[in-house]
Amino acid sequence: MRQTTVPEPKLIFEKSRAGRVGCNLPKCDTPSVDLGKILGETREDLHLPEVGELDMLRHFTNLSHINYGIETGFYPLGSCTMKYNPKINEMTARMTGFANLHPLQPVETIPGALEILHGVQSILCQVTGFDYITLQPLAGAHGEMTCLMLVRAYFESRGEGQKRKIVLVPDSAHGTNPASAARCGYDVKSIPTDAEGNTNLAVLTQVLEEIGDQVAALMLTNPSTLGLFEPNIEKICKMIHDAGGQVFCDGANMNAMVGTTRPGDHGFDCMHLNLHKTFSTPHGGGGPGCGAIGLQKHLEPFLPKPVIRTENGKIIADEDRPKSIGRVAGFYGQFLMEVRAYTYLMAYGKENMHRISKFAVLNANYVRARLKDVLPPAHDRPCMHECILTAEKYKKEKGVRALDISKRLIDYGFHPATNYFPLIVPECFMIEPTETENKETLDEFCDALIAICHEAETEPELLHNAPSTKIVGRLDETLAVKQLDVRWIPGAENKEYTRLRQAIQ
Amino acid sequence: MPYIPHTEADVAEMLAVIGVSSIDDLFCEIPANLQLQPGSLDIPKALDEPKLYAHLLEIASKNVDLSKVTCFLGAGIYDRYIPASVGAVISRGEFLTAYTPYQPEASQGYLQAIYEFQTMVAELYGCDIANASMYDGATSMAEAAIMSTSLNKRQKVVVSAGVHPHYRQVLDTYCWSMDIEVQTAPSTKGVTVPFVDDKEAACYIVQYPNFFGSIEDLAAVREACDKNGSTMIVVTDPVACALLKPPGHFGADIVVGEGQPMGVPMGLGGPGVGLFACKKELIRFIPGRIVGKTKEVHGDKPGYVMTLRTREQDIRREKATSNICTNEALMALANTVYMIALGKNGMRSVAESSVRNAQYMISELEKIGIGAMTNKVFCEFVVGLPKDAEWVCSAMLSKGILAGLPLGKYYDGPPNTLLICTTELRTKDQIDTYVSALKEVLA
Numbered sequence: 001m002r003q004t005t006v007p008e009p010k011l012i013f014e015k016s017r018a019g020r021v022g023c024n025l026p027k028c029d030t031p032s033v034d035l036g037k038i039l040g041e042t043r044e045d046l047h048l049p050e051v052g053e054l055d056m057l058r059h060f061t062n063l064s065h066i067n068y069g070i071e072t073g074f075y076p077l078g079s080c081t082m083k084y085n086p087k088i089n090e091m092t093a094r095m096t097g098f099a100n101l102h103p104l105q106p107v108e109t110i111p112g113a114l115e116i117l118h119g120v121q122s123i124l125c126q127v128t129g130f131d132y133i134t135l136q137p138l139a140g141a142h143g144e145m146t147c148l149m150l151v152r153a154y155f156e157s158r159g160e161g162q163k164r165k166i167v168l169v170p171d172s173a174h175g176t177n178p179a180s181a182a183r184c185g186y187d188v189k190s191i192p193t194d195a196e197g198n199t200n201l202a203v204l205t206q207v208l209e210e211i212g213d214q215v216a217a218l219m220l221t222n223p224s225t226l227g228l229f230e231p232n233i234e235k236i237c238k239m240i241h242d243a244g245g246q247v248f249c250d251g252a253n254m255n256a257m258v259g260t261t262r263p264g265d266h267g268f269d270c271m272h273l274n275l276h277k278t279f280s281t282p283h284g285g286g287g288p289g290c291g292a293i294g295l296q297k298h299l300e301p302f303l304p305k306p307v308i309r310t311e312n313g314k315i316i317a318d319e320d321r322p323k324s325i326g327r328v329a330g331f332y333g334q335f336l337m338e339v340r341a342y343t344y345l346m347a348y349g350k351e352n353m354h355r356i357s358k359f360a361v362l363n364a365n366y367v368r369a370r371l372k373d374v375l376p377p378a379h380d381r382p383c384m385h386e387c388i389l390t391a392e393k394y395k396k397e398k399g400v401r402a403l404d405i406s407k408r409l410i411d412y413g414f415h416p417a418t419n420y421f422p423l424i425v426p427e428c429f430m431i432e433p434t435e436t437e438n439k440e441t442l443d444e445f446c447d448a449l450i451a452i453c454h455e456a457e458t459e460p461e462l463l464h465n466a467p468s469t470k471i472v473g474r475l476d477e478t479l480a481v482k483q484l485d486v487r488w489i490p491g492a493e494n495k496e497y498t499r500l501r502q503a504i505q
Numbered sequence: 506m507p508y509i510p511h512t513e514a515d516v517a518e519m520l521a522v523i524g525v526s527s528i529d530d531l532f533c534e535i536p537a538n539l540q541l542q543p544g545s546l547d548i549p550k551a552l553d554e555p556k557l558y559a560h561l562l563e564i565a566s567k568n569v570d571l572s573k574v575t576c577f578l579g580a581g582i583y584d585r586y587i588p589a590s591v592g593a594v595i596s597r598g599e600f601l602t603a604y605t606p607y608q609p610e611a612s613q614g615y616l617q618a619i620y621e622f623q624t625m626v627a628e629l630y631g632c633d634i635a636n637a638s639m640y641d642g643a644t645s646m647a648e649a650a651i652m653s654t655s656l657n658k659r660q661k662v663v664v665s666a667g668v669h670p671h672y673r674q675v676l677d678t679y680c681w682s683m684d685i686e687v688q689t690a691p692s693t694k695g696v697t698v699p700f701v702d703d704k705e706a707a708c709y710i711v712q713y714p715n716f717f718g719s720i721e722d723l724a725a726v727r728e729a730c731d732k733n734g735s736t737m738i739v740v741t742d743p744v745a746c747a748l749l750k751p752p753g754h755f756g757a758d759i760v761v762g763e764g765q766p767m768g769v770p771m772g773l774g775g776p777g778v779g780l781f782a783c784k785k786e787l788i789r790f791i792p793g794r795i796v797g798k799t800k801e802v803h804g805d806k807p808g809y810v811m812t813l814r815t816r817e818q819d820i821r822r823e824k825a826t827s828n829i830c831t832n833e834a835l836m837a838l839a840n841t842v843y844m845i846a847l848g849k850n851g852m853r854s855v856a857e858s859s860v861r862n863a864q865y866m867i868s869e870l871e872k873i874g875i876g877a878m879t880n881k882v883f884c885e886f887v888v889g890l891p892k893d894a895e896w897v898c899s900a901m902l903s904k905g906i907l908a909g910l911p912l913g914k915y916y917d918g919p920p921n922t923l924l925i926c927t928t929e930l931r932t933k934d935q936i937d938t939y940v941s942a943l944k945e946v947l948a
Contacts, residue, residue, distance in 0.1 A: 011847055012621055022846040025586040028858035029933045030865035037719060038860060041750045045740065049626050050848040057590055060618070060842060064599040067614030071598025078602050084508055085612050086756050088554055088597065096572045097565025102635070103774030104580050104910050105569070106902065112567035113773050126546045138775070141818070141830040149682050179818035184682045188823040213547040229534045259546065260532060261539045284595075284835025285615040286605035287638070288776035304678070326678035330581065330643035330763070342559060349551025354543040358528045359509045365531050366519045382531050385557035398775065406608065416608045421819075430648025438510040439519060465803060467610045470809040473801040475609050478811040480799035484788065487624040487636050 006062040016049040022056040032105030032300050044466035047490045060092040061190070066471045067285075068415050072439050076367075078386045078418035078430025079174070079225060080367035081255045081277035086347065089280065089340035098339050105316050113335065114315040116342050117308045120292075120454035123345045126251055127353065128254075128271065129264025130294030136304045136333040139289030140252060143272030144180040146304060147293050148271060149325045151217050151246045152184055153302040157323065164245070168207065172226055172422040177219045177250060186216060193424060197226045197379040198209050199236055204260065212243030219249035222263065223384035225422040227364065227430075229256070237267025247271070251294075254278040255434065256361060256384035263294070270295040277354075279341040281334075290337035304328045359435035360385040361443060367433055370446040374453035378425045386432035388425055391456075400456040400463050407474055408455065412448040517821035526750045538870075547773050569772070574902065579885050579926025580716065581642065581669050582774050582908045583766040584795050585855065586743065586930055587839075588846045590766040604651045605831070605876040610812040615834060616809035619796040620944065622841040629746045629844075629852075630760040632782035633755025637794040638837040639779025641670040646710065646740050647679040648827055649781065653708035655826075656748035656790060660685050663706045667692040668713035668740060676710075695719040695879035695887060698727040705713045708736040708759075711754055714745055717878075718863075718885030718923065723755035730758075743767055743780060743840075743884045747852035748860070766928075768843030769836050778836035790814060792827030795819025858929035862936065866927050873947075878922065885926040886910065891947060894923045900946040906917045906939055 035042055039180040051059070068075070075082040093099065101113055106315050121133040132256030137143035148167070150246040155161045169189045171393070178188040191207065194200040199220065208215065211370055218240045222230045222259035230236065237247045248265045249271035255278045257263070275281050277291035301323040308317055317332075346354065361384055368377055368387035375389035406429070455462050467474065511519075525531060532540065552560055576584040595601065598615065606612030619637045626635035639645040650662045655693040662675055662680060666689050673689070680687045690709075691698045695717035698707050707771070709730055711721045723739065731739040739752035742761045746752075752760045764778035765771065782793060797812035847855060868875045870888060878887045888908045890897055894911035901908035913920030927936065 009617055011617070013624070019850070021851045022590065023764070023851055025847070025851055025854055026586060028854075028861050028929065030858075030861045030936065033864045034651065035748065035857065036859060038864060038881065039749060042748050043631075043746070043750045043754070046747060046849045046853065048625060048847075048849040048852060049845050050850065051845060053588075053590055053846065056845050058883070059665050059845075060594040061597070063614035063618055064594075064597045065614065067599045067603055068611040069599045069602035071602045075602075075604070077604055077607070082602075082604060083578035084506055084601055088557060090601075091558065092561040092565075094592075095562060095565040097562075097570045099770040099772055100571040101568055101773040102576060102584070102771050102907065103582055104578055105907055106898070109569035109902070110773065112564040115564050123548045128625075132585065132602065138644065138779055139831045141828045142640060144826055145682075149678070152682060155773055174830075175817075175819040175822045176828055176830045178823035179821070179825040182823040182825070183828045185684055207668070229532075229641045231534050233535070234539070236566050243928065259543065260541060261535050262541065265539055282601045282835070283604040284833075285600055285603045285612075285838065286834040287831040288640075288778075288833050288836060290776075305674075323568065325679070327643075327671060327674040328678055329668075329775070330641045330777065332777040335773035336770070337776060339561070342616055343557060343614045346549060346552050346560065347554075347557055348506065350546055350548045351530075351544050352551050353546060353548065354541070355506055355509055359511060361531050362511075362516065362519060362523075362528050363522045365525075370522045378799070381833045382525075382533065407610065410608065410611050412840075418525075418607070435509050440514040469610065472610055472806050473612055473804050475808045475810050476802045477609075477801050477810050478884070479814070480797040481815070484812065485798040486795055486812070487627050488618070 006065045009066065012049045012051065012059050013490065015051050015055055018048040018050055020052050022051050022053040033358045039158055040325040068502045073413060073415065074437060074445050075415040076417045076431045076433055076445065077415065078432040079252055079421065081432060081434055083280055083434035084436035085280055086344060089343045092343045093336045093339045094359055098336060114317060115309055116339055117332065118315045120342045120345065121308060121337050122450060124273065124292060124294065127258055128294040129262030131297045132300050132303065133292055133294050134303050134307065135292045135338055136329050137272065137293055138329050139290030139291050140272055140274040141176040143291030143330065144176055144250065145183050146222060146328050147248050147272055148180055148184040148186065148217065148272040149301045150295060150299045153325050154299055155216060164214055165214055166214045168218040172224055172424055173219060173221055174250060174252060176226065181219065197228045198230055198232060199225065201232060204239060208239060215243055215245040217246040217248050219248045221249060221253060223253045223256045226378060227383040227386040227388045228381060229384055252277065253385065258356040260357040270299055275337060275341045280344040281337040281340040284437065288334050288337060289447065290334045324431045326374045342431055356435055363433040363435060363437060367431055367442055367446060371449055374450050375429055386430060389429040389431065390425055391427040391429050394456045398456055398460045400460045404463035404466065405429065405452055405456065407464040408452045408463045409448065410469060412464055414448060416447055536917065574905050574907045575708055577909050577925050577927065577939060578907045580924055581763060581924065582771050583928050584771065584930055585766045587701055587768050587770065590846050591839050594842045595835055600838055601835065606811060609808060613808060614692045616796050617634045618836065618838055618841050620798060620809050622837045623796060625841065625844045626780050627782050629743050630741060630750065630782040631751030632760050633785035634788055635780065635782035636791050637796050638832040638834060639781050639793050641777040642740065642761065642781045642861065643675040643677060645779030645781050646672050647676045649761050650676055650708055650710060650791060651679060651683060652790055653738060656736055657707055657734060659705055660690055660706035661688060661705045662704060662708050662710065663688045663690050663700065664710040665690050665692055665697040665712065667697050667717060667721065668710060668712045669716045672740065696886035697721055699725055702733055704733055706735040707732055708738045710738040710740065712740040714742060714883040714885065717887050718882040719765045719879045720749065720881045722857045722882060723752055723757065727887050729755045748856035752901045764836060766841045768839040776833060776836055778833040780842060789813065855929045860926060862927035862931045865933065866936045869936060875945045884928060885924060888923050888925060890921045890923055893920050895920065897946055901942060904942045906942055
């Protein structure tokens with residue numbers, strides 16, 4: 001993190017002075033009323049800060065200076081696809097014709113909105129190779145869960161609901177996969193990864209022989225979280241299908257495949273997409289995420305409502321879906337994010353779509369090649385859009401962990417990579433550069449990591465103590481759990497709140 | 506492509522370092538039969554930036570957005586004023602383009618803002634604590650219901666018919682997938698009929714103000730929960746809580762809601778932001794993220810981190826308290842800026858203006874013979890019309906007014922009821938225009 005000149009951050013509550021307002025609000029011109037008579041008991045105390053508009057803006061501008069975003073610098077967080085968010089996306093999402101729509105206004109007044117939703121669906125069907133796309137899920141994990149609900153509804157419709165209660169999940173999977181399966185009432189069985197980084201086919205075969213008739217689905221991430229393409233993908237899908245199960249694709253790594261290969265052609269029955277990753281809707285500090293799911297025809301009757309589809313050449317929002325699993329979100333999904341995704345997809349279009357995956361993969365392999373002498377790759381194979389390296393030797397020889405290397409990167413002005421995921425690689429360092437970074441940035445980053453690895457050999461304390469920025473040093477995450485402090489408490493003299501703090505702690 | 510900065514020389518140098526002769530060589534592990542020819546997808550051709558902008562503008566102009574009509578439609582998403590400062594703050598790249606603060610030392614700005622958000626949501630709802638936000642109001646409610654089943658090991662949730670129909674539909678979907686029974690408790694005249702004692706009810710859920718705009722009797726709900734050992738869950742509009750006694754002060758265990766009215770555009774209902782607050786004892790069971798305050802390992806400076814992550818899916822996998830991975834940080838930031846910009850007095854003023862406008866409208870409608878079917882309302886109310894409400898709404902739309910939500914689609918009974926909403930943005934003139942337009946339509 002760069003050194004900044006912002007003042008020591010104070011909480012906004014400490015800047016509050018009774019009587020200040022930070023907004024020029026509308027004046028009410030209807031007659032005043034007796035609130036107590038209409039509402040019954042009204043509240044007396046309300047501890048919200050009172051500050052002027054400039055004070056409020058300074059507060060947040062200063063906070064922004066101690067926060068790192070893609071527009072601050074390189075953000076190689078693996079498995080998160082931190083690509084550039086084009087500014088035109090922000091302009092289109094703010095158009096009044098999109099931003100100022102009420103979800104319950106008559107559907108005939110929103111033909112443009114339906115056109116966007118249908119447009120995103122149509123393009124994503126092509127990009128993924130699936131028959132249908134729904135944009136209702138609100139985030140990636142929400143999409144995973146929705147897919148498993150479709151699988152469950154499918155088996156229930158075939159009278160196999162009670163029989164198929166197991167979901168297979170590789171040991172390298174995102175933690176959301178088993179969590180989503182559990183959320184849908186499934187028992188989870190882990191499938192190991194073999195020495196090459198692929199799904200262990202011998203174990204999978206054995207498991208299917210033993211309990212194949214109880215398996216509802218396999219949840220596979222392809223390319224895997226090891227950054228590797230699963231070369232046996234067609235065979236794996238066939239094995240699961242032969243056992244009567246469904247195959248779900250975790251689409252977190254779709255950026256490696258856009259325009260080059262399609263999960264729908266690999267044999268998958270359904271998948272989720274993270275539009276905030278692959279299709280460039282901004283990550284916003286951890287949300288809104290933006291989910292979507294793709295599915296093959298046999299799962300279509302169970303789609304969540306409303307289903308945006310064409311009928312007699314007109315796009316409609318179909319609510320009359322007797323077999324639907326129901327509604328998974330309040331309204332139409334993350335609509336303004338779909339506007340951004342649509343803008344992005346149309347900027348690339350037919351002739352450029354493949355460049356996304358080509359350059360994402362080029363960048364990852366370049367970083368991998370430049371760093372291989374200091375941080376060896378976990379597997380000696382070409383990687384897809386992210387490379388998984390291991391810092392094991394520094395831990396063994398110098399007691400320096402992958403986390404220490406990451407923290408030191410902050411001192412060099414970079415956001416750290418992902419550490420300790422996937423769980424099966426020791427001292428894992430997961431770098432995803434994305435296609436939007438230029439060669440100079442990658443070189444600066446690699447130079448920094450090479451220098452840090454040299455420091456790990458010669459001055460390991462530098463890494464143990466990192467970061468040493470002016471903002472804040474390494475934070476004690478264990479202390480945060482031990483003495484839970486999750487809100488500001490007005491005035492220690494206030495007995496009620498003192499009790500609250502003690503109770504939380 | 507402008508978003509991909511590589512020159513031909515860059516590519517050549519990079520390939521040389523990697524030791525392959527072309528980018529395609531890097532895809533050698535994808536079986537050839539699964540690879541596409543570049544440019545072979547059946548999708549529209551790329552648009553340059555001016556054409557792209559014009560194309561989107563053309564699509565946007567096909568919608569009847571709220572710059573073209575006056576909005577008296579609420580039902581969970583509200584036309585409230587968004588101060589200019591909200592957009593200015595959340596557009597800053599350091600916030601807009603950041604991700605989950607996995608490395609807290611590089612993310613102190615967001616983490617502190619979320620800590621402030623948690624404080625203010627807890628305060629508005631009258632609860633001890635709040636989390637760092639959920640997807641939306643509907644999924645917040647479903648997560649709260651599911652949380653209650655694990656708190657008291659019961660498999661049935663009871664929800665009032667006065668809760669937003671879409672929220673109940675999402676609840677149905679979630680509960681179906683988890684083998685939880687959902688029972689709907691009736692409401693009459695716009696309020697929930699007192700809950701029947703049920704020792705199997707994991708929770709009782711009401712909305713406050715409810716879907717019909719009425720203010721429910723939360724003391725009675727608390728009593729029912731106490732009698733039955735059930736969790737009390739309340740879905741609440743945060744703006745109303747600037748004026749009403751908040752659910753937490755009635756002893757609600759979990760309070761959830763939609764944060765959209767606080768600085769988030771309607772956007773056809775998404776993205777919104779789910780609010781989730783509860784009693785302190787429940788903190789380890791909460792779904793989603795929580796930010797906590799801590800200090801440096803080697804110093805005394807305070808700082809903020811995501812905490813209690815041992816509950817989360819990235820660690821506990823299938824044993825996690827929920828599968829939620831993301832929150833709605835950007836929208837939570839919009840809420841935070843909104844709550845601070847308005848502050849205590851601004852929030853009260855917005856809430857009070859809404860009540861005044863609703864009361865004025867109710868009295869003006871009475872003058873043309875349209876009586877409100879609900880009383881003790883906040884900013885929304887139900888009226889009975891002498892004609893089909895859908896028909897009335899389309900006639901009103903042709904006069905430039907989004908008249909409200911016809912309830913025939915959601916509830917049994919005559920198709921003549923209409924849910925009308927007045928936020929602080931409605932003026933006396935607009936209300937007068939509505940009433941005279943309605944008079945004409947009904948004539």
